[in-house]
Amino acid sequence: MKSSTRAAMEPSGPLPGEGQNPDPADGLEVKTSELVGRSPGRLAWIRFKRDKVGILCAFTVLGFIVIALAAPLISKLYGKDPYQLYGQDRGLLNSYGTPLKPNGGIDGDFWFGLEPHLGRDVFTLLIYGIRTSLLIALAVTVVAVIIGVLVGLVQGYLGGRTDYFVGRFSDLMLSFPQQLFFIAFTPVIVALFVSPTDDEPTYVRVVALILVQLILGWMTIGRLIRAQVLSLREREFIEAARLSGASGWRIIRKELLPNIWSTVLVQSTLLLPVNVTAEAGLSYLGVGVHNPTPDWGLLFQSGATYYDSDLTFMFFPGIAMVVFVVAFNLLGDSVRDALDPKTVR
């Protein structure tokens, strides 16, 4: 970790290997390009590219996103879907509901085995589950970050009474017990759309889950942005912009936003895995997405029921989640190192 920080602190000269280019014309080109100023984004990209762990994690994260988006395609190629009860239909379960074959019924047909009792295919359940959880969490993260940034900008830039009241409001929201709020208000929001006696469509529940996590999702990033804007507001370049007659909107857009986007990026990278695990936790508790819609958390719910007889069932979902969160956390660290080389961790 130390070495990566040090590498990031070096002035970004020519990359190793670039200088020993045998072709003189190319060498010359490198030299001239060095004279051209590099934008902060470009510098961050150069620093990021040197970070091998960061690159690896970026690919892992991309892999998860591709899996989530392409889940229908993958399951079509694989030839199964997450709703069929293969184990029951084909008689692959014993009388206790555990798969007949060892290791949870893993074979050439069912790569990750079968779900005990129902006999659904674990591989498709997992990729569709990742799809549900990741898309919900992505929606929560993106909207929460946007709200947080807007609130923070308004608070920091306007200051005064607006800052005070919005600040107290976010204090209020922070005093709600988070997890309890999620589980208690999801049914309330669902009840807004459908009557408790009717059957609810899945999308209503998804929307309710997104909303409920949004309501308590924006405060942390809002505070960070506010603090940053407060210190930026007093800097000379903002003052200069104001003196030259720039409108408030222009100052926010052209002067403040470019200076906070690194915080935004880092925070979003760190927030996403938290939201994924929170969503999965809600489904695990039975208050998130309901069966038969595949969900990452639901896999752990059935896993917790069957772990004594069939541990293999929980193995792949669990490992996938650990890999996912590790990759995202490391990526967050790398992004932070790349964007802000001064931070020590």
Added chain:
Amino acid sequence: MFRFLVRRVLGAMVILLLISMITYFLFFALPSDPALLSCGKQCDPQNVALIRKNLGLNLPIWTQYWHYMVGIFAGRHMPVGDCPAPCFGYSFANQQPVWGTIADSYPTTLTLAVGGAATFLTIGVSLGLISAWRQGTVFDRIASATSLLGQSVQIYFIGPLAILLFSTKLGWLDRGHDVDWAHDAWGSVTGMILPCLVLSVIFWSNYSRQTRSLMVEQLSEDHIRAARAKGMSSRYVFLRYALRGAMATIITIFGVDLSAVLGGAIITEVTFGLHGLGLLSVQAVLRSDLPLEMAVMLIGATLIVVCNIVVDLAYAFIDPRIRLA
């Protein structure tokens, strides 16, 4: 100091009042008809009307809220029965006073919270301290890798694994059960070890990372160099100077985490089948038991607010530069 306390307590009361209002109105005033909820899916209109009358749901919402709040402090008479002082109403699900149900389940939550918090604070801070002391060594690397892994696992994944490994296969630890301090004190201790350990895993990694980076930052400060230059021993400087500087941040995080687990470590309790506040609240939600949900929410919010004030007070003792005014 006194003025600070008064101001903070008043502020906290305003926040709690608002939270109780918001929660009450969302639960009882939205289209989800509480009488219908408490009645279940098969229910005739006559029953609904009766329940509505019994619960006072035919009154205007402000009156209902007022009765509810008065009931918490002074108790109230309800058609279903008499409800003494901390009255949070009667449960929709089992028609018992809510406060009694909560009081029954709280010892388990409290034990889990205190035990878990002590575990993660001890493990996390000491790992962080050793890592900072032995920066760049093998221990440091292993500790930071473990922390990363600990931060990335989920209780609903490692909980069943831990039960299977430590209790079913190895037989070292109890698989986790409710506490009963009055009758079975030793069983209460052994039944809580595994849940506390599992609960601590997701927390301590944060502490070890934070402690390490805070200590590294502190050790590069000028007053540390001055203390070393005076000839103080490294250990004294490390523990008395640097640790003190790092303490304020650690305590802030600890306050937040402690208030969260005191309000019920929901996933841990569900995973281990512990009948604490967390499991109770999940059951309340699944049964649409609004009075119980309401009470758990208020207790959770109160704990958060109180912990925040305590943390701010603790600051003043640790860092004399912070003045409370």
